[in-house]
Amino acid sequence: MEFPTALVLNAIVAGLLLGGFYAAVSVGISISFGMLDVVNIAHPAFIILGSYIAYIVNARLGFDPILVSVVLSPLFFLLGMLIYRIYYGCFERRGQESLRGLAFFFGILFITEVTLLLIFGVDYRLVETSYSSTTLRLGPVDFPLRLVVPFVVSLAMVIGVQLFLSRTFFGRAVLAVAQDQLALRLMAINPFRVKEFAFALSIATAGVAGAFLIVIQPVQPSIGREYIGLAFAVCVLGGLGSIWGTLLGAFILGLAESFTSTFFGPSWAPAVSFGILLAALAFRPTGLLGR
Amino acid sequence: MKRLTMWLSAGLVAFALALPALAQQPLKIGFGMSLTGPLAGNGKAALIAMQIWAEDVNAKGGILGRKVELVYYDDQTNPSTVPSIYNKLLDVDKVDLVVSGYGTNVIAPAMPIMMQRNMCFMSLFGLNVNSKFNYDRYFQIMPAGPEPAVGWSQGYFDIAMGLNPKPQTVALVGADAEYPALALEGARAHVKKLGLKVVYDKTYPPNTVDFSPIVRAIQATNPDIVFLASYPPDSAGMVRAVNEVGLKTRIFGGGLVGPQFASLRTQLGPLLNGVVNYESYTPEVSAKYPFLDQFLSKYQGRAIKEGVDPLGFYLPPYAYAMMQVLEQAIKATGSLDQAQLAEYMHKYEFDTYVGKVRFAKNGEWSAPRMLTVQYHGVVGNDLEQWMKPGKVTVLAPAAYATGTVQAPYQDNKK
Numbered sequence: 001m002e003f004p005t006a007l008v009l010n011a012i013v014a015g016l017l018l019g020g021f022y023a024a025v026s027v028g029i030s031i032s033f034g035m036l037d038v039v040n041i042a043h044p045a046f047i048i049l050g051s052y053i054a055y056i057v058n059a060r061l062g063f064d065p066i067l068v069s070v071v072l073s074p075l076f077f078l079l080g081m082l083i084y085r086i087y088y089g090c091f092e093r094r095g096q097e098s099l100r101g102l103a104f105f106f107g108i109l110f111i112t113e114v115t116l117l118l119i120f121g122v123d124y125r126l127v128e129t130s131y132s133s134t135t136l137r138l139g140p141v142d143f144p145l146r147l148v149v150p151f152v153v154s155l156a157m158v159i160g161v162q163l164f165l166s167r168t169f170f171g172r173a174v175l176a177v178a179q180d181q182l183a184l185r186l187m188a189i190n191p192f193r194v195k196e197f198a199f200a201l202s203i204a205t206a207g208v209a210g211a212f213l214i215v216i217q218p219v220q221p222s223i224g225r226e227y228i229g230l231a232f233a234v235c236v237l238g239g240l241g242s243i244w245g246t247l248l249g250a251f252i253l254g255l256a257e258s259f260t261s262t263f264f265g266p267s268w269a270p271a272v273s274f275g276i277l278l279a280a281l282a283f284r285p286t287g288l289l290g291r
Numbered sequence: 292m293k294r295l296t297m298w299l300s301a302g303l304v305a306f307a308l309a310l311p312a313l314a315q316q317p318l319k320i321g322f323g324m325s326l327t328g329p330l331a332g333n334g335k336a337a338l339i340a341m342q343i344w345a346e347d348v349n350a351k352g353g354i355l356g357r358k359v360e361l362v363y364y365d366d367q368t369n370p371s372t373v374p375s376i377y378n379k380l381l382d383v384d385k386v387d388l389v390v391s392g393y394g395t396n397v398i399a400p401a402m403p404i405m406m407q408r409n410m411c412f413m414s415l416f417g418l419n420v421n422s423k424f425n426y427d428r429y430f431q432i433m434p435a436g437p438e439p440a441v442g443w444s445q446g447y448f449d450i451a452m453g454l455n456p457k458p459q460t461v462a463l464v465g466a467d468a469e470y471p472a473l474a475l476e477g478a479r480a481h482v483k484k485l486g487l488k489v490v491y492d493k494t495y496p497p498n499t500v501d502f503s504p505i506v507r508a509i510q511a512t513n514p515d516i517v518f519l520a521s522y523p524p525d526s527a528g529m530v531r532a533v534n535e536v537g538l539k540t541r542i543f544g545g546g547l548v549g550p551q552f553a554s555l556r557t558q559l560g561p562l563l564n565g566v567v568n569y570e571s572y573t574p575e576v577s578a579k580y581p582f583l584d585q586f587l588s589k590y591q592g593r594a595i596k597e598g599v600d601p602l603g604f605y606l607p608p609y610a611y612a613m614m615q616v617l618e619q620a621i622k623a624t625g626s627l628d629q630a631q632l633a634e635y636m637h638k639y640e641f642d643t644y645v646g647k648v649r650f651a652k653n654g655e656w657s658a659p660r661m662l663t664v665q666y667h668g669v670v671g672n673d674l675e676q677w678m679k680p681g682k683v684t685v686l687a688p689a690a691y692a693t694g695t696v697q698a699p700y701q702d703n704k705k
Contacts, residue, residue, distance in 0.1 A: 117331075122327065147501065217524055221327075
């Protein structure tokens with residue numbers, strides 16, 4: 001097996017760019033599962049919803065899908081608040097969040113998919129942006145803007161979320177709710193408000209990740225399910241609830257996939273990724289940066 | 292005694308009155324179809340075509356004096372749903388006939404049930420399904436010929452070997468899924484027969500996001516030709532990656548599902564220039580399909596409303612033709628007897644919107660007629676340019692050819 005420099009460099013760049021996309025898909029799951037104990041398995045559906053909203057605004061008004069997703073992220077935030085209120089009122093408050101909560105999010109997943117199906121039909125949709133067909137070349141290394149732009153915005157989003165959680169009072173409250181809700185109550189803080197905010201934040205990140213997806217590849221209503229396994233792997237590898245861990249896990253799995261595809265055959269990529277996950281968990285059961 | 296006679300008379304009258312009603316019972320044709328899931332775009336398009344056929348037939352009085360009724364369920368593009376759908380169709384809905392849904396993945400799981408119940412099974416675009424079952428009542432409407440896996444890529448390899456100088460090396464790549472696996476199997480048979488050297492032969496998982504590492508790995512082997520078998524999302528991903536990386540090879544393509552449909556054609560636009568692929572119909576050869584226009588005009592009007600492929604070149608004409616075969620067989624035999632229908636379908640030729648159809652012993656077309664084409668001169672992403680002749684050159688079969696292949700692949704980008 002040969003490892004020519006150009007191939008290695010391109011594999012590194014492709015892996016990092018892919019990791020950036022995986023981080024955007026996974027950060028919301030890390031918040032809802034890792035910090036809030038909310039089993040939001042409908043997360044992929046919100047990603048696809050983000051894809052379609054970016055698509056429709058782009059098709060009607062010609063705006064860049066990623067810009068649209070950032071501008072419309074407050075709407076996703078509000079949607080997240082609404083869903084958490086329903087979830088809290090119907091299940092969490094009554095202590096029925098485990099199985100019935102799971103069914104609730106399954107329901108949301110199906111309803112979202114079917115609604116998109118009824119509105120947009122079953123055809124694959126893709127957004128062609130002004131930069132989609134442009135590739136920057138630095139020596140032997142390619143930087144396709146189709147992946148570079150989502151990578152940059154994703155990095156900014158994930159770092160932004162981490163800074164918010166670690167540097168602001170409300171962010172620290174979110175981290176606190178993940179650790180000890182009772183202690184938070186004793187300090188006269190309502191965990192419901194904190195969790196509502198954090199869950200809404202996770203849905204807002206899903207909306208932005210959806211715009212990345214439709215720039216990178218064609219989308220149809222049920223395609224989001226294909227990424228749920230990988231997104232979980234990223235979160236678990238990095239450590240559930242750790243944003244830096246999610247970013248690290250995303251880069252590791254992105255690089256693993258890219259190197260495996262380049263040098264050993266792409267069909268081995270999932271086995272290598274999950275092999276890394278198993279090995280990491282054997283030595284650090286809480287994930288690489290989990291506590 | 293008098294009372295008994297009265298009851299018997301009343302019963303006879305009721306039976307006599309019910310006879311016409313029984314005769315008027317619709318002729319039920321059942322199937323599962325992918326109306327959701329990854330192949331729903333094709334499934335819905337096929338359903339529209341079959342509904343148009345049913346309306347056309349019913350407008351002419353139905354078949355054997357009975358109106359046709361289509362009974363169908365969504366198989367969700369999920370093979371595991373297929374057996375229960377066909378059991379329900381046969382046991383609960385009591386359909387008279389069954390046909391398949393779209394594609395190899397959902398045809399194969401229906402086969403054991405068809406064989407158990409001795410049903411005549413007309414199927415829609417399954418690739419080489421009967422090779423494992425050898426069922427004598429299986430028929431298939433895709434024009435891939437009697438050896439479908441090999442016939443599928445026959446045109447691609449004929450074109451490749453017509454290049455001067457002849458290619459020496461080949462890269463084979465495809466998704467880890469049923470159709471690409473079968474298409475690659477056929478391509479490997481060609482490669483072996485032609486004595487080409489395989490420099491790359493790998494598959495990728497269907498949920499792959501970035502295809503550029505795969506294309507770079509292929510480029511590193513410097514193949515003369517690249518054969519790709521893929522489904523729509525990965526077709527788009529591979530075509531994009533090939534353009535981003537700047538793949539240099541003499542011919543690229545072969546078995547991409549996706550560029551046949553409006554959505555991928557408009558999304559990829561000029562990125563398709565130079566790709567060699569298969570098509571089942573294209574306006575460039577409309578003169579060979581004299582009756583297809585009237586069907587396409589009906590189909591296109593509906594497809595836009597229902598959000599499915601507005602071109603309808605690939606699958607819908609064949610979905611309609613599949614039902615025409617069934618219709619002609621029932622009318623000719625005057626029966627719904629499965630054995631008689633199968634026997635007739637083996638013996639005779641059928642006149643359909645996609646031309647004359649004759650079946651081989653294994654239920655496939657007796658001769659391949661899939662078109663091998665190359666996309667050229669695509670500018671921008673509008674759909675109009677695809678509605679009329681000009682962007683697709685038919686390379687094979689020879690009787691349908693409208694031009695010759697432009698190689699190497701990268702020169703088509705200039």
